[in-house]
Structures are given as structure tokens and as C-alpha cells.
Amino acid sequence: MGKLSVEEIRKLAVRIATEKLAPHASDIDTNRSFPWENICELRKAGLFGLGIAEKEEGFEFDRVCFALVVREIAKACASTALIQVSHSIVTKAIEWSGSEAAKNKWPPEILRKKVLGAFAVHEPDCGSNAGAITTRAKKEGEAYIVNGLKFFITSAGEADIYMALVRTDPEKGSQGLSALLIEKETPGLSFGLPETKMGLTSTSSREMSFNDCRVPLENLLGREGDGTQIIGRAVIGWGFYGASAISVGIAKSATELSIKHSKERTIAGHPIAVHQAVQFMITDMIVGTEAAEALLMDCATKADSSPDTAVINGLKTKLFASEMAVDVTNKAIQVHGGHGYCRDYIVERLFRDARGLMLHFKTSEWLRQDIAKAAMGI
Numbered sequence: 161m162g163k164l165s166v167e168e169i170r171k172l173a174v175r176i177a178t179e180k181l182a183p184h185a186s187d188i189d190t191n192r193s194f195p196w197e198n199i200c201e202l203r204k205a206g207l208f209g210l211g212i213a214e215k216e217e218g219f220e221f222d223r224v225c226f227a228l229v230v231r232e233i234a235k236a237c238a239s240t241a242l243i244q245v246s247h248s249i250v251t252k253a254i255e256w257s258g259s260e261a262a263k264n265k266w267p268p269e270i271l272r273k274k275v276l277g278a279f280a281v282h283e284p285d286c287g288s289n290a291g292a293i294t295t296r297a298k299k300e301g302e303a304y305i306v307n308g309l310k311f312f313i314t315s316a317g318e319a320d321i322y323m324a325l326v327r328t329d330p331e332k333g334s335q336g337l338s339a340l341l342i343e344k345e346t347p348g349l350s351f352g353l354p355e356t357k358m359g360l361t362s363t364s365s366r367e368m369s370f371n372d373c374r375v376p377l378e379n380l381l382g383r384e385g386d387g388t389q390i391i392g393r394a395v396i397g398w399g400f401y402g403a404s405a406i407s408v409g410i411a412k413s414a415t416e417l418s419i420k421h422s423k424e425r426t427i428a429g430h431p432i433a434v435h436q437a438v439q440f441m442i443t444d445m446i447v448g449t450e451a452a453e454a455l456l457m458d459c460a461t462k463a464d465s466s467p468d469t470a471v472i473n474g475l476k477t478k479l480f481a482s483e484m485a486v487d488v489t490n491k492a493i494q495v496h497g498g499h500g501y502c503r504d505y506i507v508e509r510l511f512r513d514a515r516g517l518m519l520h521f522k523t524s525e526w527l528r529q530d531i532a533k534a535a536m537g538i
């Protein structure tokens with residue numbers, strides 16, 4: 161495939177999302193089935209290997225382009241978009257911090273052999289505090305022996321390769337963390353049952369249990385002790401732009417559906433669109449969505465040109481976009497009245513999906529604390 165402009169890539173994403181993803185989004189939400197068909201369609205279009213694809217296939221995926229593609233996917237199916245963002249975090253981490261062996265092995269496999277990636281940071285006792293991680297990786301000869309438990313991992317059990325944050329030095333706090341690539345078939349790795357979540361239902365969130373898993377030393381990303389930095393750069397400095405784009409996509413979809421519904425729903429012979437109260441809700445939805453989108457694009461542009469600002473801008477855009485999407489989808493249900501509270505209406509799913517983004521990656525409370533501390537220098 162030849163080199164495409166950003167606008168051509170966005171249009172391609174719109175076409176795949178509209179024609180291939182949107183028609184099944186409600187079904188996969190209801191069935192809680194992992195959307196392999198969607199992933200396949202995105203792969204065929206060259207839109208799934210974001211990050212790695214740029215060298216191999218001629219795409220230019222910076223954060224701005226990444227956000228535009230993810231936004232369009234999320235408008236159709238937020239679960240698929242979240243799986244895509246989790247995957248791209250791993251591809252970016254390999255590109256930025258992989259050993260020569262990892263860089264030679266995984267990018268071609270990801271592109272051509274349908275390998276899916278996921279990242280595993282969260283543990284039952286760590287919340288959004290990665291410094292509290294206890295999953296232990298002990299060096300023994302040519303391998304790390306990994307023991308511990310990860311929780312709520314998107315794509316767990318489905319993905320082929322996991323970027324796990326592990327503790328290589330118990331004495332060093334957050335400096336004692338490292339990032340390891342762990343393959344699904346590694347003996348000793350097992351998966352729990354999928355959590356029955358409120359939204360983002362087809363993303364297969366499961367527990368991962370590591371029992372004496374032998375992981376080759378070449379699967380270390382960066383150096384020992386680099387884990388916090390690697391996760392910060394790949395998850396916050398890249399993935400948060402995808403997370404924000406999912407929220408913007410959900411809100412755009414909710415706004416469009418609400419405008420349509422307000423013109424179609426008539427009461428006593430008049431569409432509800434004529435009421436100022438309904439117009440006010442629509443206005444707030446439009447302005448909220450556009451404000452979040454403007455912040456996302458501004459933050460992404462800054463991060464693309466000055467990568468050292470990627471983390472702080474990632475925190476800001478993720479906080480604003482995720483909260484905006486919950487507000488907008490909540491209003492969408494109000495515009496739809498009782499219908500919006502029923503499974504038959506898409507806005508019901510959009511609200512449930514939006515809510516998960518205020519928790520995933522980092523909760524709003526942690527984001528607020530991180531942003532304030534950065535501003536105060538404490």
C-alpha cells in the first residue's frame with residue numbers, strides 16, 4: 161500500500177468503521193464476544209499495527225493520526241478501539257525499548273502473523289499506583305522467573321504477547337520495576353474468567369496468574385529498573401491519546417444520535433427538537449465534545465513535536481475527555497427519554513462504555529493529583 165496522507169487514513173478508518181464495525185457493535189456488546197472479525201478488518205486495511213506499520217507499510221502514525229483513527233473506530237465500537245489502543249501500547253514499547261532480538265522478532269509477527277498485544281500493569285493491591293506492584297521477576301541464568309497476579313487486563317487470554325510490569329528489585333521501590341514481554345503460551349501463565357463488566361463488554365478483561373514462568377532475558381524492554389519510564393512513555397505518553405480519542409469518538413456518536421432522535425421523536429405532533437430544554441442539552445453535548453477534541457488534538461500536536469511533554473499532556477487530555485464523554489452520554493440518554501435507558505438504543509451502550517474510561521488507565525482522582533503535583537513541582 162502506498163503512502164497515504166493523514167486525511168486519507170482518517171477516511172479509510174471512517175469507511176471500515178461504518179461498513180464493517182458499526183453493524184455488529186450491538187451484537188458483540190450483548191454477546192460479550194471478543195471482536196476478532198473487527199481486528200481482522202482493521203488489519204486488512206493496515207490500520208491495526210499502529211506504530212510498527214509506519215516503517216513497513218508506509219503509514220505515518222504520530223499521535224495526531226493515531227487519535228483520528230481511534231476516534232473513528234470508537235464511534236462505531238469502543239470495545240474494538242480499546243483493544244486496538246492496548247495493542248498499540250505494546251507495539252510502541254517494542255519500537256522504543258525492545259532489544260534487537262525483540263525488534264527483529266515481533267514487528268513482522270505483529271504485522272503479518274496476526275499477533276495481538278496487551279499490557280499488564282494492574283494488580284489486586286496496586287490500584288493506579290504502579291509503584292505498589294509485587295509481581296516478581298527473579299533472574300536465574302538466561303531467564304527471569306516470574307510469579308504474581310495481574311488483574312483486569314484487556315485482551316487477556318486472547319492476546320499472544322503481554323507487556324508486563326514486574327518487580328526485579330524488591331529493595332528499590334518504583335526504581336525496581338522492569339517491563340517484560342511475556343508470551344501467551346509460556347508454561348505457568350494462566351488466565352481467569354472474563355469479568356462481567358458494565359460496558360466495554362467484549363474486551364475480555366481477565367486475571368493473569370504467573371507461576372514460575374520462565375521468560376528469556378532478551379524479552380526485557382530497556383534495562384532493569386526502566387519499567388516505570390517505559391510504561392509512562394508507552395501507556396501515558398502514547399496510550400492515553402488513544403484512550404482520549406475513544407472518549408471523543410463515543411461522545412461524537414452520542415451527540416449525532418441525539419440530534420437525529422430529537423428530530424424524529426414527536427410528541428403531540430411536534431418533534432422534541434423544538435423544545436429549548438432539549439436544544440440546551442444538544443448544545444452542551446456539541447460544545448463538550450468539541451472542547452475535548454480540541455484539547456486532544458492540541459495535546460497530541462504538542463507531544464508529537466516535543467515528546468518530553470507527552471506525559472503531562474496525556475494526563476490532561478485523558479482526564480478531560482473521559483469525564484466529558486460520561487457527561488455527554490448521560491445527556492444523550494436524557495434526550496432519548498425512556499428509550500435511551502433500553503438496550504435497543506445505542507446511547508445506552510455508549511454510556512456504559514464511556515464510564516469505563518474514567519476508571520481505566522488511571523482514575524480521574526489520580527490524574528487530578530498527578531497534574532496538580534506536576535504544576536506545583538511537588
Ligand SMILES: Cc1cc2nc3c(=O)[nH]c(=O)nc-3n(C[C@H](O)[C@H](O)[C@H](O)COP(=O)(O)OP(=O)(O)OC[C@H]3O[C@@H](n4cnc5c(N)ncnc54)[C@H](O)[C@@H]3O)c2cc1C
Pocket residue numbers: 246278279280281282284286287288289311312313314315360365516517519520521522523524525526
Ligand atoms: C475497562 C477496563 C479495562 C482495563 N484494562 C487494563 C489493562 O489492559 N491493563 C491494566 O494493567 N489494567 C487495566 N485496567 C485496570 C485499571 O488500570 C484499574 O482499574 C485502575 O487503575 C483503577 O484501579 P482499581 O480498579 O484497583 O481502583 P482503586 O485503586 O481501588 O480505586 C478506587 C477509588 O479510590 C481512589 N483512590 C485510590 N487510591 C487513591 C489515592 N492514592 N489518592 C486518591 N484517590 C485514590 C480511586 O481514584 C478510585 O476512585 C482496566 C480497567 C478497566 C475498568
